């Protein structure tokens with residue numbers, strides 16, 4: 001008993017000391033007492049959670065309460081933007097440190113190859129550094145919706161500079177990339193419908209490697225998502241032709257940022273824009289348009305007929321599935337247009353069209369038969385009705401004649 005009573009205060013003291021040692025390092029730093037605003041925003045960051053401290057980035061003496069001493073030693077204010085990427089990289093390039101988090105360690109290395117990294121290294125500090133995209137003290141995981149590096153916020157984050165007309169003019173860069181992107185099918189999909197399938201700025205420019213894809217690379221960038229379209233494009237003459245002519249593959253027809261949906265009818269004017277009116281290529285474009293249009297009309301006609309047959313209570317399960325098959329061929333024909341060749345498009349439109357014609361043929365004869373059938377029923381109905389009326393009339397006349 002005596003032993004225990006004596007042991008308790010000692011154990012308590014050890015516990016308190018252990019707890020102090022185990023407390024997050026930032027809690028021991030005095031920096032935050034003099035810089036409460038930075039402390040508050042820092043406390044919400046991923047770094048605070050992971051026990052990164054003020055002095056890990058800034059140096060200085062973390063336990064001193066004296067202004068001068070606190071900022072002594074290897075203290076750095078980091079107000080020189082050129083120092084920042086290397087400082088962030090000092091942890092984020094270290095495999096040992098990042099392994100446990102399963103984080104890649106190449107951001108700094110890739111950043112140095114980017115247009116941003118090269119500009120900053122060359123003394124142009126208005127190009128982006130890590131903190132422009134991630135924040136300074138309040139850095140969050142990019143998957144956190146409130147992170148400035150979250151996919152939904154990326155266009156606005158890049159837009160701080162790339163939407164700044166005066167700044168962009170100085171670098172001879174297009175100041176409309178962000179507004180163009182916002183109006184595009186991709187931008188609307190991401191920003192209005194919240195679809196992660198749509199590309200954000202970094203899907204096409206790389207996350208840390210920001211460079212515009214050059215001629216010869218554009219089809220690869222777009223092809224990451226539009227696989228079938230790229231496959232068709234590579235199979236046709238435009239791939240080599242456009243690279244040799246040094247015009248950016250997909251973007252020469254679709255633009256790079258303001259990408260909109262094209263209807264197939266766009267082929268008509270588009271081919272002529274580069275090849276000239278009445279050129280062989282413009283005529284080819286017209287043929288391709290006609291093939292798809294005629295097949296589409298046939299399939300639409302067949303579909304309409306299936307609906308009529310359905311209303312006439314005919315069995316439509318099989319024709320319906322065949323119409324769906326025909327539609328699939330039509331959908332497949334759209335990427336194939338990118339071969340700018342007649343045969344591969346025609347193979348698909350021919351299949352779609354012949355299915356549509358078969359379905360129409362079959363349904364028309366069934367509908368005819370059902371119309372004939374209905375007529376016969378009507379004929380017998382009237383015949384029997386007339387006979388019944390005659391019989392009733394005859395009986396009535398007979399009973400009147402028999403009456404006294």
Ligand code: HEC
Pocket residue numbers: 029030031032033034035054055058059060061062063064065066067070071076077078079
């Ligand atoms: C006793 C209060 C006090 C403590 C403790 C303290 N600071 Fe400061 N800090 C100041 C004051 C006051 C200034 C403004 C000094 C000036 O403008 O020269 C300042 C300025 C700074 C600046 C900006 C420097 C610049 O040149 O723009 C940074 C960064 C900074 N402190 C970080 C830290 C860090 C990191 C710690 C902890 C290691 C820390 N401070 C501890 C009071 C303190």
Ligand code: HEC
Pocket residue numbers: 031032035038039042047052053054055056057058077078079080084131136137
């Ligand atoms: C991940 C690295 C990192 C950590 C951790 C960090 N800072 Fe900073 N801090 C920076 C960078 C980078 C700048 C320069 C930002 C700028 O110039 O806009 C900066 C700027 C500052 C400044 C001067 C500008 C201002 O906002 O007033 C102060 C003061 C400061 N930090 C205090 C702190 C304190 C206190 C802590 C800990 C609670 C801390 N920092 C933790 C990176 C960091």
Ligand code: HEC
Pocket residue numbers: 046047050052053056057084087088089090091092101103130131134136139140141142143
């Ligand atoms: C002292 C080392 C250190 C420094 C310096 C540092 N970080 Fe970190 N950083 C970490 C650790 C540890 C994590 C936590 C990793 C995790 O939880 O995935 C982290 C997480 C991050 C994350 C979230 C990653 C994710 O998706 O989980 C980002 C973004 C980040 N840091 C950016 C920066 C930037 C920008 C700078 C420079 C201003 C910087 N870091 C400086 C150590 C550091």
Ligand code: HEC
Pocket residue numbers: 085086088089092103104107108111116128129130131132133134142143149150151154202207208210
């Ligand atoms: C031009 C903007 C930009 C710059 C500059 C930038 N980043 Fe990033 N960073 C991003 C975006 C956007 C993401 C999110 C990518 C994603 O969702 O996959 C990201 C992701 C990260 C991650 C998480 C990686 C992962 O795979 O989860 C870390 C760590 C990181 N950045 C560190 C840095 C460091 C260090 C620097 C400076 C050397 C830096 N970033 C510069 C935009 C930027």
Ligand code: HEC
Pocket residue numbers: 115116119124126127128129132133154157158159160161162171173201202205210211212
């Ligand atoms: C802090 C401002 C700033 C931010 C934020 C920023 N950039 Fe930049 N960016 C620049 C400047 C300035 C240049 C021009 C650098 C030069 O050429 O010297 C540039 C250059 C580029 C280039 C190369 C353009 C060319 O043809 O030379 C691309 C691509 C680019 N940025 C994409 C992005 C993307 C994508 C984002 C967002 C993830 C982004 N930038 C965020 C300032 C910024």
Ligand code: HEC
Pocket residue numbers: 154155158159162172173174177178181182186199200201202203204205212213214215218248251256257
């Ligand atoms: C669908 C892919 C794609 C998306 C999304 C995209 N870009 Fe681009 N971007 C390109 C292509 C392709 C080029 C240049 C092609 C060419 O003309 O060589 C380009 C060029 C640029 C340039 C150089 C412009 C110039 O004047 O030379 C900048 C800067 C740029 N993009 C920034 C952005 C920003 C910021 C976003 C997000 C708002 C963004 N991009 C979204 C594909 C894309």
Ligand code: HEC
Pocket residue numbers: 185186189197198199200203204218221222223224225226250251254256259260261262
């Ligand atoms: C990250 C994936 C991704 C990348 C990269 C991408 N796109 Fe898209 N794109 C989509 C998605 C998703 C849609 C919407 C598909 C839909 O709803 O039909 C789309 C739609 C389109 C459309 C309209 C399609 C239609 O049905 O009319 C065109 C044209 C287009 N993209 C062209 C491009 C070009 C050109 C590039 C390269 C400069 C590109 N895309 C890069 C994902 C991507």
Ligand code: HEC
Pocket residue numbers: 237238240241242245247252253267270271272273274275281282284285340
């Ligand atoms: C942005 C410009 C551009 C547009 C739009 C364009 N082409 Fe081309 N096309 C080229 C270039 C460049 C070449 C290779 C050089 C050459 O042969 O003229 C080429 C080559 C061709 C060729 C193979 C060579 C030849 O002369 O026959 C065909 C076929 C062709 N285009 C068909 C079309 C069709 C069909 C369209 C419309 C769907 C079209 N092109 C739209 C730029 C364009």
Ligand code: HEC
Pocket residue numbers: 219222223226229230233238249250251252253254262263264265266267270333334335336337338
């Ligand atoms: C010669 C001009 C031209 C070029 C080059 C071009 N397209 Fe198209 N693209 C069109 C036209 C016209 C349409 C509308 C007709 C159609 O749907 O095929 C279209 C439709 C599309 C569609 C919607 C239909 C589909 O294929 O799914 C996508 C996605 C698309 N293009 C992506 C691309 C990509 C990716 C590239 C580069 C590999 C590219 N385009 C190159 C003219 C072009």
